[in-house]
Amino acid sequence: MVNRDAEALDDPVGASLRGHHARLARRYGRAAGYLPDVATFCAVPADPGPAEWADLARLLGRGAFADMFSCPAVPPPDWEPVFTLEGRRMTWSGDRSAPPRPETGAQVLELGPESVPEMLGLVELTRPGPFRPRTPELGTYLGIRDNGRLVAMAGERLRPPGWTEISAVCTAPEARGRGHAVRLIDALVARVLERGERPFLHVAEANTGAIALYERTGFTSREHVTFRGFRTP
Structure with missing residues (x-):
């Protein structure tokens, strides 16, 4: 089988929110997340800068939980770490x-x-x-x-x-x-x-x-x- 879709697994949350699950998404600027009663996961574009993290903060609200799933990017230092889990x-x-x-x-x-x-x-x-x-x-x-x-x-x-x-x-x-x-x-x-x-x-x-x-x-x-x-x- 030719794995032509392998790159989609590099950003499974973002790719889902842009595709099959778009109807279950909420967005602000370039940030996206699931509706709160659907899932906690959210996403920013690859190699996000201050503007993308600011979009996500506005989307979620002040002091809100940002479940970044397997996103390798780390937010700015004023974002408080909640958990890290190896998988x-x-x-x-x-x-x-x-x-x-x-x-x-x-x-x-x-x-x-x-x-x-x-x-x-x-x-x-x-x-x-x-x-x-x-x-x-x-x-x-x-x-x-x-x-x-x-x-x-x-x-x-x-x-x-x-x-x-x-x-x-x-x-x-x-x-x-x-x-x-x-x-x-x-x-x-x-x-x-x-x-x-x-x-x-x-x-x-x-x-x-x-x-x-x-x-x-x-x-x-x-x-x-x-x-x-x-x-x-």
Whole structure:
């Protein structure tokens, strides 16, 4: 496969906001970000100068949280650091070591707006990463229920051209070890490939268990990334 869209992964937030997620964006000058109840991520152009950082500060407001995701640029010194997290970006290669889960047992279901309260509850319990009330509008979210209760889910997040990010992979503690995460990842990968796009994802470097899971399901490490958040002056 010719990876003609590889450069889109260098700025996955900005590329998503300019494309598939433009309807979910807010902008000021050359800065952009998701609507607050959709996601915390924001973006500035490559090699931003004082004017671009000023645009972002005006967009977010005074003392606001600026989640720069994997942006390598660092804002001016008067922006207060909030967090730094080392991670990696992984892309799907199809070279998996885990056998596909059989089509028996728990059924994979598409989650609609009526499931959002349960999704928020599962996120609160498992802490897979940032998730807001309108995050499910970013793409398709799939789940698995046990006796009617949502016990596992995963979905689509960033959508730079040619790619779809798999995110929010989480399973309630009492439902782990049953292959739910593998089943959900497989289902999402199939949907992304059907669109002619390629799956990718992000994971914290310290989360070795998740990295091993993703490797078993066909993902390989593409590059190291650093996630950063700041507070505007």
